[in-house]
Amino acid sequence: MRYDAITLFPDMFDALSAHGVTGRAHQMGLWRLKCWNPRDFTHDVHRTVDDRPYGGGPGMVMMAGPLEKAVRAAQQDRGDDAPVVLLSPTGQGFNQGLAQEWAAGSGAILVCGRYEGVDQRFIKRCVTHEVSLGDFVLSGGELPAMVMMDSVVRLLPGALNDAESARQDSFNAALTGLLDSPHYTRPEIYENEAVPAELLSGHHARIARWRRDQSLALTLGRRPDLLERAREQGLLSKHDEAFLAGLSQ
Numbered sequence: 001m002r003y004d005a006i007t008l009f010p011d012m013f014d015a016l017s018a019h020g021v022t023g024r025a026h027q028m029g030l031w032r033l034k035c036w037n038p039r040d041f042t043h044d045v046h047r048t049v050d051d052r053p054y055g056g057g058p059g060m061v062m063m064a065g066p067l068e069k070a071v072r073a074a075q076q077d078r079g080d081d082a083p084v085v086l087l088s089p090t091g092q093g094f095n096q097g098l099a100q101e102w103a104a105g106s107g108a109i110l111v112c113g114r115y116e117g118v119d120q121r122f123i124k125r126c127v128t129h130e131v132s133l134g135d136f137v138l139s140g141g142e143l144p145a146m147v148m149m150d151s152v153v154r155l156l157p158g159a160l161n162d163a164e165s166a167r168q169d170s171f172n173a174a175l176t177g178l179l180d181s182p183h184y185t186r187p188e189i190y191e192n193e194a195v196p197a198e199l200l201s202g203h204h205a206r207i208a209r210w211r212r213d214q215s216l217a218l219t220l221g222r223r224p225d226l227l228e229r230a231r232e233q234g235l236l237s238k239h240d241e242a243f244l245a246g247l248s249q
């Protein structure tokens with residue numbers, strides 16, 4: 001899995017390649033990252049990568065030339081036809097499904113915009129996908145790129161140790177489209193509040209049922225849209241539906 005980041009701030013990506021699960025996976029060679037700075041593809045003394053918007057308006061726009069040269073250099077270096085993904089609020093929404101789809105691939109070239117945006121002619125010539133982290137405006141595409149890479153890398157075989165991957169596979173309600181159930185750890189009593197008895201029972205079926213019911217209740221309350229999607233995808237059992245019906249009475 002190789003990612004190429006087109007970015008004015010390559011140092012930001014140390015957060016991913018040097019720490020935690022993604023850092024360990026990087027150390028293990030499960031994924032690679034190479035950054036390309038558009039400033040290195042300029043030829044003027046000021047190394048200009050942005051300019052004022054035609055038609056007026058606030059802020060600056062990233063110029064097409066340095067961006068395209070950086071993308072072409074990354075493509076040449078990769079030698080494949082990897083997707084060229086522009087991180088942008090106007091893109092397709094990122095979610096776990098897209099993370100799983102990307103984890104089955106060989107990586108991508110991630111274009112991290114800054115300023116007000118990027119020249120549309122660069123998008124038309126080079127970009128294959130526009131993807132959004134969510135409906136909010138950030139200062140740059142680097143954080144969305146890192147969030148997306150994190151969600152993909154942790155799905156790669158070997159990235160999580162056995163305990164982590166067991167949790168990832170069997171209990172992670174997020175993978176089934178529901179919100180995750182609450183978590184508890186020692187001490188058993190904290191500020192006079194005890195851990196739910198079901199979790200102390202040692203009865204795995206009861207524990208799984210309790211967790212599933214908690215996920216269903218949380219999802220119904222906070223993200224009914226996700227619950228409906230899980231229902232449409234046939235992910236809710238008769239027991240799930242009976243539990244939900246009981247909540248609505």
Ligand SMILES: Nc1nonc1C(=O)NC1CCNCC1
Nearest residue numbers: 087088132133137138139140144
């Ligand atoms: N939300 C977002 N999901 O992906 N990118 C997002 C974003 O806000 N990008 C900024 C938009 C303004 N120009 C600088 C980049």
